[in-house]
Amino acid sequence: MNLNRRIDIAPLELGRVDRWARRIHPLVTMIVSLAILTTVIAATAGGYWLTIFTASFAIALATSGTGLLYGRLGLVSLCQFALVGIGGWITLRIYYEFHPPFLISILAGGVGASTIGMLWGLPALRMRGLHLALATLMLAGAFQVVITNWSFPNGGDSFLGYMGDKPRVDMDRPWLATSDVAYFVYVSIILAAGLAVLEWHRHAKPGRAWALISKSEPMAIASGVNIVFYKAWAFALAGFLAGIGGGLLAGCYGGLDGGAFAAADSILLFAVSVIGGIADWQGALLAALLFRVPPAFLNGLGVNGNFATLLFGAGLIHALMTAPNGISGQLHDAVARFRARRGKTVPQ
Amino acid sequence: MIRIDNLSVRFGGVRPLDGLSADLTASIVGLIGPNGAGKTTLLNVFSGFVRPQTGEITMNGVAITRLSPARRVALGLRRIFQQEMVVDELTLRENVEAIADHVVADPSARRAEVDRALAFVGLSGRSDRPGRTLALFERRMVEIAKTLIGQPKVVLMDEPGAGLNEAEAQQLRTVLLGIPDTFGAQLVLIDHDADLIAAVCTETLVLDFGKRLALGPTRLALDDPAVRRAYLGSA
Numbered sequence: 164m165n166l167n168r169r170i171d172i173a174p175l176e177l178g179r180v181d182r183w184a185r186r187i188h189p190l191v192t193m194i195v196s197l198a199i200l201t202t203v204i205a206a207t208a209g210g211y212w213l214t215i216f217t218a219s220f221a222i223a224l225a226t227s228g229t230g231l232l233y234g235r236l237g238l239v240s241l242c243q244f245a246l247v248g249i250g251g252w253i254t255l256r257i258y259y260e261f262h263p264p265f266l267i268s269i270l271a272g273g274v275g276a277s278t279i280g281m282l283w284g285l286p287a288l289r290m291r292g293l294h295l296a297l298a299t300l301m302l303a304g305a306f307q308v309v310i311t312n313w314s315f316p317n318g319g320d321s322f323l324g325y326m327g328d329k330p331r332v333d334m335d336r337p338w339l340a341t342s343d344v345a346y347f348v349y350v351s352i353i354l355a356a357g358l359a360v361l362e363w364h365r366h367a368k369p370g371r372a373w374a375l376i377s378k379s380e381p382m383a384i385a386s387g388v389n390i391v392f393y394k395a396w397a398f399a400l401a402g403f404l405a406g407i408g409g410g411l412l413a414g415c416y417g418g419l420d421g422g423a424f425a426a427a428d429s430i431l432l433f434a435v436s437v438i439g440g441i442a443d444w445q446g447a448l449l450a451a452l453l454f455r456v457p458p459a460f461l462n463g464l465g466v467n468g469n470f471a472t473l474l475f476g477a478g479l480i481h482a483l484m485t486a487p488n489g490i491s492g493q494l495h496d497a498v499a500r501f502r503a504r505r506g507k508t509v510p511q
Numbered sequence: 512m513i514r515i516d517n518l519s520v521r522f523g524g525v526r527p528l529d530g531l532s533a534d535l536t537a538s539i540v541g542l543i544g545p546n547g548a549g550k551t552t553l554l555n556v557f558s559g560f561v562r563p564q565t566g567e568i569t570m571n572g573v574a575i576t577r578l579s580p581a582r583r584v585a586l587g588l589r590r591i592f593q594q595e596m597v598v599d600e601l602t603l604r605e606n607v608e609a610i611a612d613h614v615v616a617d618p619s620a621r622r623a624e625v626d627r628a629l630a631f632v633g634l635s636g637r638s639d640r641p642g643r644t645l646a647l648f649e650r651r652m653v654e655i656a657k658t659l660i661g662q663p664k665v666v667l668m669d670e671p672g673a674g675l676n677e678a679e680a681q682q683l684r685t686v687l688l689g690i691p692d693t694f695g696a697q698l699v700l701i702d703h704d705a706d707l708i709a710a711v712c713t714e715t716l717v718l719d720f721g722k723r724l725a726l727g728p729t730r731l732a733l734d735d736p737a738v739r740r741a742y743l744g745s746a
Contacts, residue, residue: 185602185639371609374598382596385558386657387584387613 186366193362193444194355201351205344215459216452217347217415222247223451224357224408226436227444228401231361233433234441235373236397239292242280242299243405244432245306248424250276250406251413255316258334258413259324265337269353269410276406277399284398288391303429315419333417350411357404358444369396431475438478440491449490453478512536513665513697518566520552520721527552528563529721538691539698541712541729543705545741548718550701551593554667557699558590559583570665584614587664587696589657591671597642597650604629604638607656614661628656631693632686648679655686663696671700672707680707687711705733717741 204216225243232238254272257263263271280302287298316324318332335341340349364370372393375383383390413419435453440446453475458468486493513535520528527549542550555561557568559580567574575583597606607628611621629635632652645653651671658666672683688711690698702708708715708729715732717725725735732738 366605368612371601371605371612374601374605375609378598379592379596381558381560382592384560384580385584385590385592386610387581387661388609389581389613 186362190359190362193358196445197351197355197358201348205347210343212459213343213347214415215455217343217350218412219451219455220347220350220354220448221408221411221415221451222432222454223354223448224411225405225432226439226450226454227358227361227447228404229433229436229450230441230443230447231364231397232401233436235365235370236377236394237291238288238394238397239296239433240284240299240398240401241296241426241429241433242283242302242306243401243436244429245303245424245426246276246280246402246405247409247412248306248310248419249279250409251419252310252313252315252409253406254410254413255334255418256324259316259318259332265335265414268334269407269414272410272413273403273406276409277403280402280405281395281399284402285395288394288398300426300429303426307424307426310421310424314421315413317418331418334413336414346414350415353407353411354448357407358447361400361404362444364400369393373397431472434475434479438475438482438489440489442488443491443495445494446489446491512571513540513699514567514569515553516567516569518553518556518568519564520549520556520561521564527721528556528566531566531718531721531723533716533723533726535697535699535714535716537697537712537714539687539700539712539714541708541715541732542699542701542718543703543708543715544718544724547720549721550718551669552721553718554590554669554699554701557583557588557665557667587662589659589663589666589696591654591658591666591668593669593673595647595650595654597645597653599641599643601642602638603634603640603642603645603649603653606642606653607660610657611660624660625656628659631659631689632656633682647674648682651675651683652686655690659690659694659696663694665699666690666696667699667701669701670703672702672704680704683707684710709733 204213208216225247229240229243232240250269250272252272253275254268257271258268283302284299287295290298313323314325317326317329318324319326336346337349340346372383372388375386375388376390376393380390409419432450432454436447436450439448439450439453457471457474461470462468482489488495515531515533515535518528518531519526527547529549531549531553542553544550552561556563556576559575559578563576567576569575570586570588573586575586575588578586598609601609604625607625608621611625615621615624626635629638632655634649634652634656637649642653655668655671658668671687672680675683684707687698687700690696700708700712712729714727715725715729716723717732717735717738719741724741725732725738
């Protein structure tokens with residue numbers, strides 16, 4: 164059977180179009196959309212609201228990790244916000260100890276959160292579903308206990324870097340982004356880089372391996388995929404992104420507050436990730452905005468911000484029942500319907 | 512060359528495989544038997560998903576029952592599952608690349624191997640379509656292409672012809688018949704379609720209740736009175 168001759172010409176031509184359509188185009192769209200959104204927010208929001216949006220963009224790194232684990236692999240990780248806290252703690256500790264450039268501090272936070280998440284997650288990665296959810300929730304619980312006792316470093320000399328109730332020595336922002344607006348742009352650029360790394364993974368060897376694992380573990384094993392390695396890789400990457408997010412949060416506020424990292428917040432972060440949408444970067448960003456903006460808005464109205472948790476509960480039930488791809492999925496569907504309708508009417 | 516030696520599997524009181532021995536020497540071997548005969552269990556023992564209580568399988572002289580599933584894949588064992596496993600989110604090409612990533616050691620050789628496998632099953636012009644847009648026959652062909660990557664030695668196929676129409680089944684036969692010569696792999700084929708088995712398998716192993724009912728040239732095996740009794744209830 165001589166089929167080899169009619170192989171290559173068509174796929175090579177199509178390959179170029181395909182690479183643009185499937186890999187580069189979504190990446191360019193993401194970067195341009197984020198740039199526009201960043202410009203609009205930086206131009207219009209000020210003071211309190213700019214801080215809220217900066218924090219949301221930092222947390223979007225963590226929700227994008229949840230999207231990777233749950234959306235790509237079906238793994239329910241309830242420790243993503245604890246990993247934000249762990250990343251923040253390490254970033255602050257490294258900063259106060261060595262005063263390295265800001266980027267080095269947050270990268271250290273990312274690597275540290277990734278390592279701790281991995282060490283905890285490795286035994287748990289053989290689990291699935293409820294068991295993995297419980298194991299990761301325990302990490303969130305453990306972090307809550309530890310951080311309540313230790314507090315976040317605030318410039319002290321001891322190992323913990325905490326100097327009691329003395330006024331905090333604020334962490335410096337990067338030298339080229341000291342103002343609120345510049346720092347917001349800085350966070351947005353780091354977010355874009357993080358989302359681009361995830362987008363690259365989607366179309367590379369790890370993304371393909373995750374797709375096989377998600378389809379069927381026996382099939383993935385029979386295809387030569389080392390499923391523990393690729394699950395651990397996903398866990399490490401999600402932890403890294405969450406840790407970077409923690410470092411950026413610390414830079415946003417100048418430090419962090421131990422009371423803000425309760426285990427319940429990790430559950431809440433997972434819930435908003437499902438509501439926002441776990442399939443793409445838009446969902447991750449929507450989730451992070453949901454996590455921060457409604458409580459701030461309610462606070463502004465004089466209503467307890469925790470009331471937002473009730474809304475998230477209702478939103479989660481709605482998402483689970485009617486919108487498996489979250490708000491982002493619904494927006495995509497709406498755009499597709501609009502295009503289809505316009506496509507039908509144009510020729511007439 | 513596959514040697515199955517005194518293979519037994521027990522699940523509680525059930526014995527899906529019961530002292531099975533067989534030397535499979537033909538380049539395309541049929542594996543048939545009534546429902547519950549132990550065919551899929553045998554494939555699961557090959558893949559390493561089920562550990563036998565006794566016995567051994569030897570693949571080209573290498574005993575495999577104590578090896579990890581990954582090691583078996585590295586030795587050239589490939590498999591198609593009964594349920595088709597094309598990933599909807601990946602393109603046709605990416606579905607095949609996902610295997611090449613792990614079974615072709617040299618990254619620069621992967622592209623050529625994927626091209627060759629896709630061309631062999633007749634899908635090379637359509638490789639950029641998303642998995643979700645593929646029809647059943649194309650999905651079956653993607654599944655076959657996946658098994659042809661990375662120098663396969665033994666390819667196990669669990670009902671690759673299920674749900675295909677006559678024209679498609681004819682194309683499937685042509686593809687299957689070409690695999691041993693083009694890729695140097697031995698094929699073990701489970702199917703309920705006796706026409707397909709008769710058309711492509713030179714040798715057939717018939718199982719019933721986990722035991723060997725017949726083994727030999729396909730026509731003789733299918734005409735064996737014991738085989739007819741097992742399928743039809745009488746001679």
